[in-house]
Amino acid sequence: MSMILEVKDLYATVEGKEILKGLNLTLKAGEVHAIMGPNGAGKSTLGNIIAGRDGYEVTSGEVLFKGKNILELDTEERACEGVFLAFQYPVEIPGVNNTYFLRAALNAQRKYRGEPPMDAATFLRLVRKKLKVLDLKDDLLKRAVNAGFSGGEKKRNEIFQMAVLEPTLAILDETDSGLDIDALRAVANGVNALRGADRAMLVITHYQRLLDHIVPDVVHVLADGRIARSGGPELALILEEKGYAWLQENDSVAVENS
Amino acid sequence: MSSEASQFDQLVAAKYKHGFVTDIETEGLPPGLDESTVRAISAFKEEPEWLLEWRLQAYQHWLTLTPPNWAKLDILPIDFQAISYYAAPKQDKDRPQSLDEVDPKLLETYEKLGVPLHERARLAGVAVDAVFDSVSVGTTFKKELAEVGVIFCSFSEAVKDHPQLVRQYLGSVVPVSDNYFACLNSAVFSDGSFCFIPKGVRCPMELSTYFRINAAETGQFERTLIIAEEGSHVSYLEGCTAPMRDENQLHAAVVELVALKDAFIKYSTVQNWYPGDENGVGGIYNFVTKRADCREDGAKVSWTQVETGSALTWKYPSCVLRGDNTTGEFYSVALTNNYQQADTGTKMIHLGKNTRSKIITKGISAGHGQNTYRGLVHVGKNAADARNYTQCDSMLIGKTCGAHTFPYIEVKNPTAKVEHEATTSKIGEDQLFYCLQRGISEEDAVSMIVDGFCKEVFRELPMEFAVEAKALLEISLEGAVG
Ligand SMILES: Nc1ncnc2c1ncn2[C@@H]1O[C@H](COP(=O)(O)OP(=O)(O)OP(=O)(O)O)[C@@H](O)[C@H]1O
Ligand SMILES: [Mg+2]
Numbered sequence: 001m002s003m004i005l006e007v008k009d010l011y012a013t014v015e016g017k018e019i020l021k022g023l024n025l026t027l028k029a030g031e032v033h034a035i036m037g038p039n040g041a042g043k044s045t046l047g048n049i050i051a052g053r054d055g056y057e058v059t060s061g062e063v064l065f066k067g068k069n070i071l072e073l074d075t076e077e078r079a080c081e082g083v084f085l086a087f088q089y090p091v092e093i094p095g096v097n098n099t100y101f102l103r104a105a106l107n108a109q110r111k112y113r114g115e116p117p118m119d120a121a122t123f124l125r126l127v128r129k130k131l132k133v134l135d136l137k138d139d140l141l142k143r144a145v146n147a148g149f150s151g152g153e154k155k156r157n158e159i160f161q162m163a164v165l166e167p168t169l170a171i172l173d174e175t176d177s178g179l180d181i182d183a184l185r186a187v188a189n190g191v192n193a194l195r196g197a198d199r200a201m202l203v204i205t206h207y208q209r210l211l212d213h214i215v216p217d218v219v220h221v222l223a224d225g226r227i228a229r230s231g232g233p234e235l236a237l238i239l240e241e242k243g244y245a246w247l248q249e250n251d252s253v254a255v256e257n258s
Numbered sequence: 259m260s261s262e263a264s265q266f267d268q269l270v271a272a273k274y275k276h277g278f279v280t281d282i283e284t285e286g287l288p289p290g291l292d293e294s295t296v297r298a299i300s301a302f303k304e305e306p307e308w309l310l311e312w313r314l315q316a317y318q319h320w321l322t323l324t325p326p327n328w329a330k331l332d333i334l335p336i337d338f339q340a341i342s343y344y345a346a347p348k349q350d351k352d353r354p355q356s357l358d359e360v361d362p363k364l365l366e367t368y369e370k371l372g373v374p375l376h377e378r379a380r381l382a383g384v385a386v387d388a389v390f391d392s393v394s395v396g397t398t399f400k401k402e403l404a405e406v407g408v409i410f411c412s413f414s415e416a417v418k419d420h421p422q423l424v425r426q427y428l429g430s431v432v433p434v435s436d437n438y439f440a441c442l443n444s445a446v447f448s449d450g451s452f453c454f455i456p457k458g459v460r461c462p463m464e465l466s467t468y469f470r471i472n473a474a475e476t477g478q479f480e481r482t483l484i485i486a487e488e489g490s491h492v493s494y495l496e497g498c499t500a501p502m503r504d505e506n507q508l509h510a511a512v513v514e515l516v517a518l519k520d521a522f523i524k525y526s527t528v529q530n531w532y533p534g535d536e537n538g539v540g541g542i543y544n545f546v547t548k549r550a551d552c553r554e555d556g557a558k559v560s561w562t563q564v565e566t567g568s569a570l571t572w573k574y575p576s577c578v579l580r581g582d583n584t585t586g587e588f589y590s591v592a593l594t595n596n597y598q599q600a601d602t603g604t605k606m607i608h609l610g611k612n613t614r615s616k617i618i619t620k621g622i623s624a625g626h627g628q629n630t631y632r633g634l635v636h637v638g639k640n641a642a643d644a645r646n647y648t649q650c651d652s653m654l655i656g657k658t659c660g661a662h663t664f665p666y667i668e669v670k671n672p673t674a675k676v677e678h679e680a681t682t683s684k685i686g687e688d689q690l691f692y693c694l695q696r697g698i699s700e701e702d703a704v705s706m707i708v709d710g711f712c713k714e715v716f717r718e719l720p721m722e723f724a725v726e727a728k729a730l731l732e733i734s735l736e737g738a739v740g
Contacts, residue, residue, distance in 0.1 A: 144710065
């Protein structure tokens with residue numbers, strides 16, 4: 001199996017404050033990893049650094065995507081290479097039509113890959129197909145990007161965008177937070193539909209319930225800026241039961257993920 | 259020509275003996291302003307006596323005025339003696355002979371606008387015809403328009419062919435003494451457009467005028483007059499460009515709209531005068547007085563403007579809601595980048611009963627741009643049940659620009675309802691990151707976000723204009739981020 005993501009001994013600061021402190025993580029093609037961990041541990045920070053958000057300084061370590069140093073690329077280049085971040089807090093863009101936005105994104109990525117732009121009719125067919133999988137309402141297409149969307153609608157819209165853009169690496173930052181049961185299932189369907197031999201996913205979550213629907217290959221616990229523990233899906237169940245305090249008690253058995 | 263007119267000719271000829279008489283057709287007037295300048299302009303245009311008198315009165319009054327200084331604008335002193343007040347098309351040798359000689363940056367701009375090549379050639383100063391400074395598309399359709407009784411011609415032609423209409427309405431909305439720049443315009447205006455829509459006629463096509471300042475050291479003072487008779491309907495478009503020059507050029511136009519009973523005038527402007535360079539050198543000083551008089555009951559006027567050009571914009575298209583049940587609307591996008599400054603807005607003067615007005619403005623500032631909304635909503639004591647809704651939104655791109663809002667409200671009738679909303683937003687880093695993360699380039703992201711911000715105004719524009727406005731915004735924002 002080929003490597004999709006390799007994070008090697010990553011140290012990073014935000015406004016002078018050290019957040020990531022020697023983080024290691026490896027995702028192979030076809031894998032889905034979950035990341036759990038207490039608030040403020042650095043989970044979103046990790047996602048933002050991989051995606052290339054301004055304001056984070058990598059002080060040492062490496063991030064390789066498909067074997068290439070991704071930190072050298074501009075944010076939009078990373079996206080075009082196949083990195084997708086489903087935002088913990090999706091952003092509203094008033095006046096910009098959701099469908100128009102998504103088509104602009106898709107065509108920007110196609111252009112990067114040297115493909116011709118997708119015409120409106122083909123795009124619409126693609127979009128309808130994806131909507132069905134996600135069980136989404138048509139009218140989200142006609143509205144402005146996330147403007148006035150409910151919390152759940154915003155999260156669904158993220159997954160919808162992911163489904164259309166078909167990234168190589170998808171990072172889902174608490175996409176399950178604030179979802180009702182039906183929406184949770186729809187989001188899980190979207191993720192599962194995209195699972196495939198040449199993709200990998202990093203699912204950041206606080207709750208085991210999402211992992212009932214999206215069964216991960218590996219579960220990591222991110223605490224205090226590094227991976228404190230890794231294990232199989234059962235790790236999530238233990239955490240749910242015992243809380244993160246259990247980790248400290250068992251500090252000595254922290255394992256490297258493989 | 260009357261004997262008096264030829265006397266003026268002699269007077270003028272005496273004054274401008276050197277290089278004037280022989281070159282009159284090709285060179286126009288040398289810089290300078292005094293009474294003889296006014297007489298000369300009038301003489302060139304072979305104007306009737308009453309119009310010359312009108313101009314001279316304006317000139318005399320102008321001498322008593324001082325430039326306004328209340329706007330939030332940093333204005334270099336204007337030397338009115340350094341400006342030429344009349345520039346006829348120049349000789350062929352002075353013009354670029356082919357597209358290759360035209361400033362490539364200018365060509366690039368037209369290319370980006372999607373203006374076709376021959377059109378671009380025309381706009382760039384090649385093969386310029388005599389009415390270049392106010393080309394009227396209407397000329398093309400004169401016959402079709404005449405069939406329904408619509409008059410659409412240059413202002414000079416109107417003075418010749420329809421003197422009684424001009425005399426009746428000229429200055430009836432913006433009086434000679436209205437303000438410093440309008441007064442100057444009244445004295446020295448060169449040309450412009452004239453539209454007359456007779457009773458009950460729905461104008462069969464959009465009327466459009468393309469203004470362009472071409473000659474160096476020249477001021478442009480155009481005058482537009484639109485009269486919509488009872489029950490008529492017209493949509494008028496105005497576009498503006500100017501070449502790049504290091505010195506500031508003056509543009510001081512006056513636009514008067516008269517809407518009679520139940521008439522509707524829609525007036526759209528895309529203003530792209532040269533804004534000066536990245537360091538704030540050069541650019542047009544744009545001082546414009548635009549006003550509509552909803553003179554009789556049920557009249558409606560809607561102003562839409564997209565202002566991306568000029569070093570300095572001073573402009574307040576206004577509506578006098580004189581008749582009962584009249585409506586005024588003002589939709590505006592004003593963008594200032596680099597060192598541009600805009601002080602723009604509207605005045606809605608509610609005089610009649612049950613009058614309505616709506617103001618939607620979008621100010622965008624980038625670079626060191628300064629963008630001011632200044633508006634007045636006045637409700638007179640007889641304007642029972644007047645309603646106004648005002649929404650002013652500002653967007654800041656970067657940290658060195660500014661947005662300012664000065665809404666003035668005067669309500670003299672207790673039954674009036676006036677609503678005002680204002681927001682200021684920054685192009686959030688989070689919005690930008692969101693777009694970039696989806697693979698959209700920074701430049702596209704900014705124009706997409708700004709375009710979304712302006713949507714409410716753009717949708718008021720006629721289709722082709724909306725496309726142009728969008729393209730213009732993109733060009734004007736180039737280099738605003740990153
Ligand atoms: N822009 C910023 N400025 C200052 N501190 C920041 C910034 N971004 C993140 N931090 C800090 O970095 C730490 C890690 O934040 P991060 O968002 O990565 O946590 P998280 O693990 O995603 O938490 P949660 O589970 O609450 O989403 C927090 O202490 C946070 O306050
Ligand atoms: Mg987080």
